[in-house]
Amino acid sequence: MMKTSLLRQAAATRVALAVRPAQASFRASSAVLALARSSRPSPALPRPASSLLRFYSAESAAPQTSSDNGSSNLVTRFEDLRRLGVHEHLVNSLTKGLGYETMTDVQSMTISPALAGKDVVAQAKTGTGKTLAFLVPVIQRLIASQPELASPRAGGRARSDDIRAIVLSPTRELAEQIGVEAKKLCRGTGVVIQTAVGGTQKNAMLRKTRIEGCHLLVATPGRLHDLLSDRSTGIDAPNLAALVLDEADRMLDVGFKAELESILDYLPHPVDVPRQTLLYSATIPKNVVNIARKFINPTNFEFVQTVRADEVPTHERVPQFIVPCRGFENLPPTLLELVRRELRKTLDDSDKLPFKAIVFLPTTSSVQAYATIFRRLKFHDRLMPRIFDIHSKLSQAARTRSADNFRQAKSAILFSSDVSARGMDFPNVTHVIQVHLPQDRDLYIHRIGRTGRAGKQGEAYLLTADVEIPAARSRLPGLPIKRCTDLECASMDVARAADVPQVIEDIKNAAVKIPYEVVKDTYASLLGNAIKDVDKQDVVYELNNMVKYIFGLDQPPALSTKFVNHFGRHIKGLRTVTARDIEPRREYGNRGGSYSGHGARSEGFEKLERLAANENGGSRGRARAPRPAF
């Protein structure tokens, strides 16, 4: 039943596409021309001293447009791949083994040019099957170059020092996921897949690879570089025929630049060994196309966008809401209120999928703190689903366990850092909830892309404090975000409310038991995270209120003078550590309800209160005033 609606949906989008083929090919060819133009050295841009520049010079022949890719090549069903010469074992694996029938737009538009050996830069919405779109042509071309790979037995001849294709991913879990998909696809062929990521036993991987060999390696950059730079591993790719960058914009940004370049130094030069490069993502910023031109062959590539330039790269079927909260101290109770409300909806309506949510937080410590609070809540609340967490401070074994458990769970909440923001395909996620602002618009888009996948429904919520709202407006332009005002904890004065709702009591009772170290790390990490376009002084106020009213500290956590100086000497309300420093006392314990803010007159908070009183109409006052959001 799920499958038919998926197919219907896919068919509908294809029809929509068919009515604008001229437009599509115009866009593609103008993009090609734009690339060709920009491949002249631009005086405005600093010249990167990268070895990548050697790859394709500006003197290359005139670019082809993509208009020669006429309708004769148009494939819309996986069965049609037989016509393009894809080996029957691979087609059978797709159609009979995995049950795929109709292609999505990206698959339909990129598989044939990629099969023809073209480089491809592709942008398509989240959850539309980009992984399959690059795996099919890469694997088919492996088989075409070594026909004996079409049958299972040929695997015995695979070598670990003759890898033919490499897929790079920005996170370990995504690499594992791609590896699993590739292995399913290659069942019934002789193509051997290996996965190489950090946090796993390198020697075990090497032993396995030496025995089984490897045609296609799926890896994260760090481990791949480690393997290639150490000759004794026996891992090499002197005949590399394909390089895929999944989440290409991420892989090409500064965070990965150095590592990627030194990986390329261990791979054959494309002038000596012709190589196909495939770059796929849901978001391709313009500057990435600029960087990408060093990777792709300007005379033989296709730029495929299944998202129109003026279109939002999110799904219409995923409604997006922003919940402006009075202060940071309102965020945890508002999250709990939202979770309970949505949980109740799914319990009352058997037509709805069970509540399965990912909650994104900006730092690893905050993920840890929230997950611990909600685990404690679950102890007293039998409606609360299972709680998982995933972030880079966990061991890889724990990360994998969380990801697998959440993938298999019917109803659950996964608290996550941005490890899971891109590419992860957890089935039937009904809600994506972001707490605090994401660093940028693309990250917001990737995060909400964890729901509404493969034609399914989903909802997206963004919980922010009022002080973050102006930044939210400028960071998230052009998105169909509606304001959600019907959560009562969002606007409540947590400090002074006369009769505090049960939700806030529940949160406080769970939060007060969180170890001080975790509170302190969360506080410091959110301070460190609060850069850019949110006023630092506002953030200090907000965090101080949060540790006071939610975690019950009688003074803000102490920071090193070094950190405080680095953050800004003029910022008020930060407490520095002294020789005789002791852990702040908890203002309230297990009692619940007795805390009303009195007696909290220690240094950090005292300053705040004075400031708040003196600065009438200061930034604090403005931020607290009700203002229209979105």
Place this chain on the structure above:
DNA sequence: AAAAAAT
């Protein structure tokens, strides 16, 4: 003391 990514 701020996602991620090698040990």
